[in-house]
Amino acid sequence: MSFLRIGVDVGGTNTDGVLLDPLATSNLNRGILAWSKSPTTSNPSHGIEQVIKALLETAQIDVQNVASVTIGTTHFTNAVVEKDRNRLAPVAVIRLCGPYSRDVYPGIDWPQDLRDIICQHCSYVSGGLEVDGDLIADIDESQIAAECEIIKSKGIKSVVVNGIFSPSDVVEKQEERVAEWVRKYYPLADVVISKEVANLGFVERENAAILNASILPFARSTIRSFEHAIIRLRLDCPLFLTQNDGTVLSASLAARLPIRTFSSGPTNSMCGAAFLVKNETHSESMLVVDIGGTTTDVGMLLANGLPRQAAAVTEIAGIRLNFSCPDVKSIGLGGGSIVRRSPVTGNLTIGPDSVGHHIQTRALVFGGDVPTATDYAVLAEGLSNIGNPEHIPLAVRDDIPGYASVVQQMIERAIDSSKTSDMDIPVLLVGGGAIIAPNTLKGASRVVKPEYSGVANAIGAAIARVSGTIDTVASTTEKTTKEVLEEISKQAVDKAVENGAIRDSITIAEMEVIPLQYVANKARVIVKVIGDFDFSAPIIRDSASNDSFQPEDDVREKAPLSRSESVAVSTPAPVDILSYRPQINSQREWIVSQIDLEWISTGCYILGTGGGGTPYPHFIRLREMMRKGAVVRVISPKDVRDSAVVAGGGGMGSPTVSIEKLPANEQMEAQRLVYDHLGYEPEAVVALEIGGGNGLQGMILGASTNMNIPTIDGDLMGRAYPTSWQITPVVLAGDRAHFMPTAISDGNGNRMMILSANSEKHVERFFRAALSEMGSHVGFAEGPCSGKDIKEWVIENAISLAWRIGRAVALCRAKNQIDAVAEVIVEEVGGKNSAKVLFKGKIVSVERKTIKGHVYGEVIISAADVSGSGEGAQFSGTLKIPFKNENLAAIAVDGDGSETVAASVPDLICVCDAGNGEAIGTPEYRYGLMVAVVGIQASERWTSTERGIEIGGPKAFGLDIDYKPLGVFQKPRSVIDEYVL
Template identity: 40%
Template sequence: MAVDKVFRVGVDVGGTNTDCVIIHPGESDSEHRGIRSTFKCPTTPDVTSGIINAIEGALSKCDVQRDSICAVIIGTTHFVNAVIQADDRNLRRVAVLRVCGPYTQENPSFLDFPPILARIMNGHTAYLDGGLEWVRAMLTRADDGREILPINEQQVRKECQIVKEKGIDDIAIIGVFSPLDTEGTQEARVRQIVREELPDADIVLSRDIGQLGYLERENATILNTSILKYARRTIRGFKQAMGSLGLSCALFLTQNDGTVIDADTVEGCPIKTFSSGPTNSMAGAAYLANIENGREKFPNSQVIVADVGGTSTDACALLPSGFPRQAGTWVEVGGVRCSFSMPEVVSIALGGGTKVEEKDGKVLVGPESVGYRLLDEGLVFGGNVLTVTDIAVASGKADVGDKSKVSHVDDKVVSEARLRIKKLLERIVESMKLTADDALVILVGGGSIAHLDDLEGVSEVIRPPYFDCANAVGAAIAKVAGQVDAVKVLEGKDEDAVLAEVCKEAVQRAVDAGADPSTVEIVSVDNMPIQYTVMKASRIIVKAAGRLGKQALLKPTTISNVEAPSKPVAATNGTTNGIKNSEKDPRDFEVSPSAAVDIRSYKPEVDANGTWWVSEVDCEFLATGCSVLACGGGGPGYMCYLAARAALKAGHRLPVVDINTLPDDGAVLGSVSYGAPIVTLERLPSGTEAADATEALMSSFPGMKMAAQIAIEIGGMNGIRPMLNAIPYNVPTIDGDLMGRAYPRLYIMTPYVFGKQITPCTQADGLGNTVTVNKCADMRRVEKIHRKAALEIGLFSEMVPAPLTVKEVKEVGTLKTTSLAWRIGRAVFLARREKRDIMKAITSANASGKILYVGKITSVRRFVSSGGYTEGSVRLKPLGGEEREHGDTVADADETRDLFLPFQNEYLYAALVGPGQTGTGDAQSRGEVVCTVPDLISLIGSDGYALGTQDLRFGVKVCVVSFAAHPHWKTPQGLKLGGLHEFGYTDLEYVPYSKPYYDPKTVMEEFRP
């Protein structure tokens, strides 16, 4: 008689314990939620033994027959540990084949890897013809412009021979705009050629790993490729474990986004399982609390899950779909920036083993913890350390250990510790909320006994049954997903119809991956307008998910043919060449150049002539400072920072000088990166764009000799750009720029406040295409002409306006801003190192600075205007007392109003708004305007790096700071060109800034011998 295969086995392999649950999903409406048994056992050095022990233990506690199990679903941090611990036994060298044409060469592979990982993984990098120019193909419908360059077959074969000679057989292929290559004309074609030359190689395509964002997708692809063979051995070990248990069923692993992936597919993309642990915990908590069927009771409640372990508490917000809210566009794995879905998790140092101490008459909770030693060191277990668990027992809220061993603990210590624990839990819950409304909190994890008192801002706290094995439950009930990331032309089309078509494709992908068609739903839609296009277009990301279908569950994993692993599948123990992590040089794991220096005593290199020779540490400071001065615009500066580091590593020098050291008649040129952020992040520069544009421009001025480069705008990526542009001409960069901030339009520059000419003005792409506007009656029309030309050459170029003389720059420039950016960046890094208030450090570095507001983003609105600019607004609400991370630096601790900021690439004004006020419209509706352009407004994250308008997202805590604009902008002409009227706010006048402009001391002046 056939036995129905209805049961699932969920397994979570943690660093300390391996948990297992056996569940019948069809009994989810029952009181026990379909859970037949659970079991917890220590994780073993050879992970497979721990899995066997856990499953056998769970089977022994129930009457479930082995042949009635339809799937084993495993969640593990096994693969990511090898990366975090730089385990060279299981990481391999990788050959990187960039399908990019002339582009990306400014940013070499592996540059932003920790040194130890770069040494292990960096095998070879090749730059191949190919790549996509999505703009011309998709927006102007040209038939000849889809490829940057055609694939060069002989070039690929030649690189394959080099790779073969180096003994590398793990290959990552990364093509420009490859996630949009639906026809497989690029990466797939290169793979086909490589396969012919290297038939035994493991090959990974970046379009199978990540989304748009070239560097982050490449990094994720490299990590995935390096760990591929280890993943294959591990999966074989999992399959062997199933065979030894007599299980003949499907094997799945859980992914970072809370969905499942079949074991055979994991062998090709293990990186998708790197962060499955927290996601499983969140999904399991929602299932155990029966939130899906309890929405009637809490119809509009925000749901926050807090997983309390022995050392820390992880919190995440659940979306109405039941999936965790996802993190931003990139995440960090082992110090490497990567692009793949991971939940947005906030952690605090609070767990069952957290130490409770009395110092100077105050009771402190954490951050130190006894961790896994709780059973030996906690008071109730016979130890001598007072912990959160002991407080719970002493309060009568928990029944573990020997209560008599905490009878001597003073009642005052217990009550004050409880209050502190309460505040810590309230703080982490509040950090995940998007509105001031009360939230529903689900507590899981073995340390959840830390919840002792009611929490403010929380409607109800649920600690469901089986709370200590939520991870394994989350694995057992995980769904299957399908996702589409596409750029769509919307011009002349029904946008709803286009969106519906993308949703239909996402649903089909979920079904193809094994989801039951009748259960698939759309769980997230992100519609992001594309800037600077003559036709309306959007990048649309849609995810659909559903329950595992019968076809997927009834497809058993083949056990008999599983090849034995070539070496034991052991848990990584953090060794490289036999050296334990604890014995390695910590600097070997650092990506930050400043981590290797004492920032307080660090001195930039300034020679006797007053030339500042910029270092990698200086570049890091500059990138951070430029982000603050960008006022939300300026483009993403990370790639320019990396390009400067790459130039220094290649032996180039980056000199910066005071303008007064240059002859008055010398010519000064500069360039600005010009285009759409989506292209900037994907089609990385070749490094020749600025030189091509400069050469074309200089041909209009025969005999002109360049004396120096200068930044067009100090904000964002363009603050460092002139140092790179100066290299081929062997000239220095002037300490200063022509804006003192960032502005969205080319003509909003201080030279044009004083009537200087913008033309001739030239832009160029990396293929040598150049476009010059020789003469134009209206500088605003110059902008329009160049915008249209930029579309034709790919929506990313370098733009060089008409040159100025040194004398003219002295009169019309905003000088010393390079030094100012350096000082702001240095202040941020020093404050981080010394654990001081970062925002206070920023405003101290610029004496005109003041903090306007500290709050949390509650809404973001974006659209692309007819001029191609990203317009919109962001609204913040004030933080409660326990949320404030910046202490006394809050402008007004009693402020209860929201802050509203509209933007056009950059923030335009800040208005305090009360109930019923929108921040726009008439004076009554607008609220109290407290700052306006041309003064600088910047939103800064808790790490001291400013958020561009493209980075804004719900729930993020920010500090809003403001600085006085350069005096050039305070003139009548300056206010006309750079004030609110230029941006369409003709009914609003400039709100004078309360502090005078800060004229910074130059780096050269301070550090010159």
């Protein structure tokens, strides 16, 4: 019976292999029967073949005993990172979107050089679904036929089909039908449907699908070469590739979805490292330092033995993708790194260039003529089993002390940049280049070099399992949540079985139900399962379709194509955060820059107190407007004329909808409906709320060519609230309708205007009733008010506050002091008298339910060491946060069960990711996230009267809590006043 597993990891310098007996992992040798390491060849299949052959010969086992070969490779990632035109095919995108998303074209947030290579054409056609499954528009075969002719005429053969809410489209199957039409009218095209590549999140899913389509031809050729190597070795077993979550893909599936292998190398190393030390270390976090031939990768191995993941949205080569990857930092230091003296300073330098897989011919110790880190390590450590030390010139020996110092400094800096506090932490050294690292390192409580550490990446590949994931929107109208979970879990299990897992071995790894805000009886359901591979299944080798086999080193040049929508982009240069000054002109107008906008966007989501939705889609839209010449002007409330006409508005609806259905022109349509009816134009615009995506809407409207007016530095909430009537005018000027007429538009031809109403609460109810029939997200325009009223109502300098908070987060990242981000935010919003770090820990429980469109729930955070330093938690007990779209209170629970209210609305309770400082919204709460909770004293507009507490305080949300101020409100400092010349 076949039971042995072979793991191979193809790195930039070395190809590592291990032969593992999974039934003997508790033995002293960890079940490792043989291991091998050899230089990576220009055609990786040759190196793979050599390594596997060496494993079989060393272990002296019959090939019939090998159950699987699993390969980890960086080849597909490298094609993107290196921006190699020869390995990246141009791509056309067909969006099934109706009128939506046209201001956010494919690749809008990419580095320009990659966008120019890959993003060559976009078609906006009928199609797409609403969140409830209704059609935005039906698809049209004639449109697809016409677009195929255009794509064919441009010589583009890779096509992505991306539909709004396609991951939850199980009935219409629009992407699948359009893909069939593309193949019908353009048989030579490679078609990728986005729902197979990634999950909910239109921009990030499309980015992943585009990259996947671009590397498809190269991936097929490469994987076919891997299969030929297996066949030549007479191995009659399945071939897998590892993906970024530590599980595997069959070769045939990897050839269709090569992007899932991205970042698998670091994952393999970290999983292999955990395997090597699982019986030798206490339950504590460790830094894994994987030193290869070209680079050193540093990541955190958590106490549970799994890699610390980056945020749900990650970046590769500057492109946002919505699948989670290990949080790894890399530097140009490896065994093949070239060592030289600077002709200018005379100082010794190491890397970042490397001899790579040519180390055995070019390094001094092997008779070559290039000084490498390995040469110095051989002399420094007195190693006699690597090459011939006699080949190394005497001059090199004189540089050993300087070399050791540089290596130590480089690794220590990498360790420091990967930690989230200044506490020492255990460091686990793995990788073939680990010989160059010293045995003691600053920042490390101890340094561990386990046996077999040189092939940890191959071990990680060998032990990987099979997964299946479903991320969809499901109806709970006719089924209980339990029934929905059971149904989606069965789909995930079926998907894992389709991917090759044994059904009986499958267990649930992740399960989450997130009710959708403002959408009745709908929930986002995410289920991930993991199981063992079924080695008894027939082997299918169809990865390369009908392509003829082409060795990887037979590279065909591709003539570059011009983009159909070329856009001149001015990308701001990196700034010195401490010395940066925003631009304030002589009219006291703040001319917002791209870096200002980035910081404001970060601050807006933190001020959203869990609600408001991510500002990111609005951020990239406004940034693109600025790149095309739009000017965003912000003015101080005190500079607004009393008689000025001030407009307002924003988005209304579910944040989950806004991450899929990118805006059409609904915001401006609603504004035009109001002002065309009135017959005059506004002079300025103010945001309804600074929290979340609406914090940017005032600037988007103001910078539009249809308005071109300044935005007031303030808002009417000072945060995010779940209803549009919870605003300062209702607090300060009574319960009436303050903004008449008022209007909404869905961007798809449906508009509604209210000419009069009894109160703002009635306006809210009328529009909420219409919302579900208009796609659960609309543009909302308030009627005008006067400059005099705005001065009385506005919470001043809200945009300035968002800017300062965002700058604080950016500064902590730049200094690698994310562990202190909560304390820095406190200082930015007024200091300890005005704000507090309420808690730090890990989310251990989330409960949600939907009532009248609002998501009610509670998140429980257990005190934990969020830095991973192993020094214990700063706080004790637990903190529970009830929420209604936004966070309502922070209640500390001691070990004996006693409760103390640490903060409540209207004060702001902000939950930040401890790993990057970004806000975490209530829909994003999930088990295991390390977080820091910050409380900020609310504006006196809310707290100085009983009416403010009645409308925005805890009892307004059904909490039996008496409001107690967190501190003393300090008016945010105006950026305009501080930086005006």
